[in-house]
Amino acid sequence: MFTETRSWRAVQRAVRVADMAATPHGVDRYVELVAPTWSTTEVRGRVALVRRQTDNTVTLTIDPNRNWRGFRAGQHTQLTVEIDGVRHTRCYSMASSAAAASRHFELTVKAHPHGTVSNFLVEHAQPGLVVGLSPAQGAFTMPALRPSRLLLISGGSGITPVLSMLRTLCEEGHTGPITFVHYALRSDDMTYRSELDALAAAHPNIRLIRVFTDEPGTGDLDGFVDLAQLADIDASWAAAEAYVCGPAPLMAAVEEIFAQRGIGKQLHTEAFALEQVLAEAGSVGGSLRFAASSTSVPSDGRTVLQQAEAAGLRPASGCRMGICHTCACPLQAGTVRDIVTGELTSGAGADVRICVSVPVGDVEFDL
Amino acid sequence: MTTTMTATTMTEGVEGVEAVEAVGSFESVESVESIDSIGSIGSEGGVGSEGVTFDAIRTTAAEFGLTSSDLDALGAEFEAIRREVLSDLGQRDVDYIRRVIRAQRGLAAGGRALLFAGFFPPAWLAGTAALAVAKILDNMEIGHNVMHGQYDWTRDPVLSSKQFDWDTACPGDQWRLSHNYEHHTFTNIVGKDRDVGYAILRISPDQRWTPVALGNPLYAALLALMFEHGVMLHNVEAERLMSGDKSWSEAWPTLRGGLAKSARQAVKDYVLWPLATGPMALSTMAGNATANVARNVWAFTIIFCGHFPAGTYEFSVEESEEESRGHWYFRQLLGSANIEGGALFHLMSGNLSHQIEHHLFPDLPAHRYGELAPRVRAICEQYGLPYNSGGLSRQFGSVVAKICRMALPGGRSWTARAFPVAA
Structure with a gap:
């Protein structure tokens, strides 16, 4: 990699000397005033593209600086934005393919009723916005040797990490059967509809199931997940490695199904990233x-x-x-x-x- | 609802102070003993017809006719202002400090670049001046204020009191502890606030006179020239080290930090940049040294005008024991002095020219002090309290006079004559 080359070591030596000449602030504190995303150590990015797929979501394409070392499908980053002078940090899962040639990656944010950051991004994010990032983190990832049979289940905005897995598998040319199940409240509430349709159409090994729980009869199936529904979706579900991300009730239901079958080890879950909700003021205990x-x-x-x-x-x-x-x-x-x-x-x-x-x-x- | 909250605040304030005393006591006992006859101090002073002492130096709330409930009310007034500003903090404050930082970094980079052309005298002068201004802005309006936690609410690591370090010999984290805690908590309590004379000068008649004090004007001049190293050694408590009150092994961790930081600063200003300018090395070195000294003298001037001019008060340890939050505000108000000037002057002094507002609200962004000053002055009038404000020449002139007079024994009645107090 570039980190190992002689020129990179020379750059690092030069940065060390420059940091001594710029002590106590260091070079970053000077350069960032001219180039806000430039940093010798910190991961930062610039929003390159903004699209709003539904009324209450925003999809950001982020162009990270060179300190970004990529990610594995299913991981998240801690995104920092400044709102009225105050920095706020929240976790968002990457939704794009981890195998893509581009360094750009995609995040989709859904506005929560009291979410400071999510509402700010949905309402105000535009290209050029500079954001702080953490290196990609999280253990909700697939093994390097991809499982031959996969079951990907998501609910609401929990779609992003499992979509990243699906996109990555497609880009890698994975041929094993993949069942992708997504639960949304309504059809107009579902992000990535056309992308998923296109992926399913182009890859015969993908089976796409959409469930609109508030609108029975409009999706591929109705109702919430249970053993019967799962068997209906994929008769060989118990043979698959399963990755699930969504609201707590969805995850709990799937966990119970897998536990009852004694195959809990095949199930991988990612807690749905809910924004902090203010606790009741003045309450004691806890x-x-x-x-x-x-x-x-x-x-x-x-x-x-x-x-x-x-x-x-x-x-x-x-x-x-x-x-x-x-x-x-x-x-x-x-x-x-x-x-x-x-x-x-x-x-x-x-x-x-x-x-x-x-x-x-x-x-x-x-x- | 509001009433309940105020009551809670006051109670918490009192508890908090008790805790402070407990923490501070093991140190303060020794220092208090070094001051002679605290008990006799009140006897020389008298109370004027309007109930205001004309022995300018030491005072109590009672001398201003303030009861503890008056002090609570006074405290509540300042608390209300503080809360109002806290709830209003936002983009404006961040934009302001970033603008200052941008100007400071630009001046620093520009000044150092100009010194490459140091053979051309106007370039050397402009470069040195730009660098001096950059260092002053860095230390005063940016460093001092950021390290007070004035911008901690932004959660921006660049503006974090814990992470910021300034372009001066004293490590920021060491200064933050001694200054924010000792000085701002025990302001002008002789024997507890080590900023009274900075443990080098005799600045109050309540400090015992020894022949060492004869050198007062000389020490002050040296301190002005080497202020950054003075501040660094202040944290090491060099005076206690010399008197044997503090062991070298006890002082070593702080001293090592201070020396390491001073070395990094020296390498930057006297090795790296001179080398970078090649044939101009000596000229660059001279420019950097001039900028450092100019910053030292300026910082000394502003900071000595904060608590030592005519009309600033001191307090006894007893008066300040178990004090309420209201009394703390009273003490901050009477122990500090403002310097009048224009917008540029306030910027260059890090708004420490609004020392009174700074001591009342040390963690509010300093650029707001000017807006708060008329309200603070009005509260002072309402409570019959002095608001010490004057031009730089008047305030600094009285500091110089005091430094010279305190070189000689006594000085209490001189202080009373020379610094009559107008309420």
């Missing part, structure tokens, strides 16, 4: 988890700092009244309330002053 020290305590309503100290942790702290920011610590998951301002903060990555923050429901900190 658990407070300190990930770095593998400690979990039932939340007693005091500040996160007090509870961390009570649990035997020694987080950095200073004024203990919300002034000095010494105790600021990234929130991993959940919601906290600022006892001075009453403000609620949610979502992974937010820096929180733990001396003036109380947990609202289940909360996790990197402490």
Whole structure:
């Protein structure tokens, strides 16, 4: 690869010297002001294409910078966008083929009722938007030696990782039988309809089943997944490796079917990436988890700092009244309330002053 | 709903302060002992006809006729402003600081480029000036304010108080701890706030006089020239190291960090860039040194005007024990002084010219202080509290006079005469 070449090593040496000349900020902090996606280390991208397949979704084609090392079908990236001056990070699965020649990749985002990021992207995303990315991550992937028989099941916007698998298999010239089942509420609610039709038409080994649960009689089948429906779709389903992504009830139903047959090992699932929903303000209880020290305590309503100290942790702290920011610590998951301002903060990555923050429901900190 | 929240805030404030005292106490006991006869301080001062002390230096809320419920009300007024601004933070603030960063990076790059033509005197002058301005912007409006956490809400790693480091000898993370915690929590409490005289100068009559203080003006001049290294050594608590209160092994981790950062800075300014300019090496070195010193003197000037001019107050450890949030606001207000000037002056001073607003709202974006100043002044009038504001020559002139007078023993009655307080 390019990383191994002599010229790349020379570039890296030059960057190190330039970083010393640009200390303490480093070269990136200068160059990014001229070229926002350029970085020596960070993965960033520019939205190259935007299309809106349905009323409440947006499909983005992203042109990543050279730090992007590609992905395996089924993986996701942590996408960061800035909304009114604040950065927000959410996970989205790649929907495009991992075997494509182009470095561009595709994400489809569905607007959730209270989703800050999803609504922003659906309403405002346009070509040229610069986004932060993480390297591709996630273990919801197929083995390198592709299974001979595949069952891909998705619901709603959970279509993206399994579609990526389907597209990748097609591009690789996979010849084994693939059954692709997708559940949508209505036919006009389904993304990638024409792409799926085209793929199925061009590849005789693909069997495409569409189910519109709110509109019986309009799809290939009706109703929610159960053993009878699965057998109806593919008589040899139990011989397939299955990949499922969708709402929790769909995944639970499929898991139960596979478990009952004793073939749970053949089933691979990806939790449906729901946006953070604000927990009820002022509620007590829940658990407070300190990930770095593998400690979990039932939340007693005091500040996160007090509870961390009570649990035997020694987080950095200073004024203990919300002034000095010494105790600021990234929130991993959940919601906290600022006892001075009453403000609620949610979502992974937010820096929180733990001396003036109380947990609202289940909360996790990197402490 | 609002009332309930305010009550909660106050309670939390009090609890929080108790915790601070507990944390700080093991250090403060020794430092307090080094100050002679705290108990006798009040006796020299008197209370004027309007209930305002004319012994300018040390004061209490009672001298201003403020009860604890007055202080709570005062605190609630400032809390309301703070909440209002916090809920209004957004794109405007981010756009502003990014504009300053862009200008700073442009000036730094442009200045260094101009020094390649250092043989041409106007290019050398312009390059050195651009670099000096870049360093000042980096340290004051960007570094100081970003490291206060003023932009942490953006979650942008470039604007994160934890990740930012500035173009100066002192490592950002070390400064953040000593400055944001010690100085901003214990502001102007003699014996607890090590920024009172920076442990080098005798700046208050409450600091014990020794013959060492005779060198006050000289130390101040040296500190001005080498301010970045002064700030670095301040974190090492060099004075306690010299007096034997702190062991070398205790100081070593901080010192090592400070020396490593200073070395990186020196390599950049005195090796890499001079080498890059080839035959212009010496001229580049001189330009970089000039820019560093210009930044040092400017930062010293602005920062010394923050808490030492005529009319700024100090507080006793006792007065500030178990203080309410309202009392904390009172102390920040009376311990700080503003410098008046135009928009460019405020930018170049990192808005520390609005030192009063900065100490009331240390984590609000500093470019908003100018907008808040009239409201803070109105609250001061309402509560009969002084609002110390003056031009640079007046504020800095009184600091210089104080540094010179404090070189000699005593000085309390001189302070009272020289710095009459107007409420």
